[in-house]
């Protein structure tokens with residue numbers, strides 16, 4: 001038995017059970033470029049819901065994976081100048097929110113690279129406005 005198969009991080013189902021759960025037409029329907037729905041379905045306690053090809057010949061390589069939150073899609077309400085708005089939609093003087101702190105920017109998805117762009121653009125706008133205000137308040 002390989003070290004991978006003996007690892008406590010590689011629990012059942014084992015390869016035999018997993019392979020038996022893959023659909024017979026998996027190879028024909030497999031498409032790495034889309035959510036292909038080639039799935040083990042209900043045959044396993046936790047389905048492999050896409051790209052469920054069977055394991056072939058050894059050797060196998062395992063990669064650790066983990067979840068991450070790219071965006072919450074939430075955050076404080078702001079206007080185009082990055083001012084934070086109150087519950088009545090009015091500007092709260094001297095308060096800006098940018099990047100992840102500012103909500104209502106994306107709907108249900110986002111174009112690649114737009115998170116950092118949003119942060120950089122709104123950060124420049126808010127930073128310049130805050131610096132200007134600081135001069136005024138002090139001056």
Ligand SMILES: Cc1cc2nc3c(=O)[nH]c(=O)nc-3n(C[C@H](O)[C@H](O)[C@H](O)COP(=O)(O)OP(=O)(O)OC[C@H]3O[C@@H](n4cnc5c(N)ncnc54)[C@H](O)[C@@H]3O)c2cc1C
Pocket residue numbers: 068069070071098099100101112113114115116117119
């Ligand atoms: C896995 C992953 C992949 C991503 N891939 C992309 C991508 O490919 N392209 C893209 O454009 N965007 C991507 N994003 C989104 C992008 O990373 C964020 O939109 C962006 O980093 C937000 O910038 P920000 O400055 O608003 O917040 P953050 O980058 O979260 O910065 C906030 C900073 O504040 C610090 N901080 C928090 N609390 C305090 C405190 N009390 N005192 C002092 N400091 C504090 C934190 O340590 C952190 O450094 C990805 C995000 C994730 C999680």
